[in-house]
Amino acid sequence: MKLKNRVVVVTGSGSGIGRSCAIEFAKEGARVVVADINLQGAEETVRQIRESGGDSIPFRTDVSDPDSVIKLVDFTIKHGQN
Numbered sequence: 711m712k713l714k715n716r717v718v719v720v721t722g723s724g725s726g727i728g729r730s731c732a733i734e735f736a737k738e739g740a741r742v743v744v745a746d747i748n749l750q751g752a753e754e755t756v757r758q759i760r761e762s763g764g765d766s767i768p769f770r771t772d773v774s775d776p777d778s779v780i781k782l783v784d785f786t787i788k789h790g791q792n
């Protein structure tokens with residue numbers, strides 16, 4: 711596992727390409743913060759990661775809103791530690 715004890719943030723990971731990236735990072739041992747404007751989609755990605763033994767947490771983020779991105783960074787610093 712290349713990413714053990716590392717934290718990865720994937721924006722737009724509530725579906726599609728972002729979800730696939732989040733799942734692959736988790737397979738490599740990272741704790742993945744799944745950030746998406748669609749919280750339900752983010753929660754589904756997290757469910758899939760946890761189901762296969764990975765470590766992941768969801769966070770609602772709008773990447774077009776600077777305040778929302780700052781909150782994502784703060785959340786990751788507080789909760790992203792393994």
Ligand SMILES: NC(=O)c1ccc[n+]([C@@H]2O[C@H](COP(=O)([O-])OP(=O)(O)OC[C@H]3O[C@@H](n4cnc5c(N)ncnc54)[C@H](O)[C@@H]3O)[C@@H](O)[C@H]2O)c1
Nearest residue numbers: 721722723724725726727728746747748751771772773774
């Ligand atoms: N260049 C290429 O060859 C190529 C190929 C495929 C996809 N794409 C592009 O890549 C992107 C992703 O494609 P996809 O198929 O995974 O799309 P998708 O719609 O499945 O995934 C996009 C995700 O981004 C989230 N999102 C949208 N606005 C957001 C915001 N403001 N803040 C946070 N999250 C937000 C959505 O909720 C969704 O979960 C698209 O822009 C698509 O056009 C490019």
